[in-house]
Amino acid sequence: MPKNKGKGGKNIKRGKKEADDDKREIIFKEDGQEYAIVLRMCGNGRCEAKCIDGITRMCHIRGKMHKKVWISAGDVILVGLRMDMDNDTKADIIHKYTPDEARFLKSCDELPRDLRLNEGVADVFDVEDDVVCGQDYFEFGDDEIDRL
DSSP: OOOOOSOOSHHHHHOOOOOOOSOOOOOOOOTTEEEEEEEEEEETTEEEEEETTSOEEEEEEOTTTTTTSOOOTTOEEEEEEOOSSSOOOEEEEEEEOOHHHHHHHHHTTSSOTTBOOSSOSTTOBSSOOOOOOSSOOOOOOHHHHHHO
């Protein structure tokens, strides 16, 4: 039987863990790109994100980031808008910002001042703008909460 000479295994395929301690260059948005905050992960490399322009888009994680950069709800991301379609509801994730980079973008006035970072997904903007992520949500009265 021949010996296995390749370097297999899932940890090798995921790539080496690089040190994130050093500062990396911040990528600012260009034409056809927009900043967004992840509302929820939908599975299959997709997520629902609310862009800074106020539109909720279904975003696709591109192959370079797939299984290398982990994205979760509440992360600040850079999305590339799809210009070839008539509908404006789909985008591709280009870059994920660290919390420090997101604070820097906010201080440079790239992100709006009323944007709350790292406080969960609910009420991302200070404006009363309810976002329903494709599901029904329930409101309970005071007597119903007491019974729970």
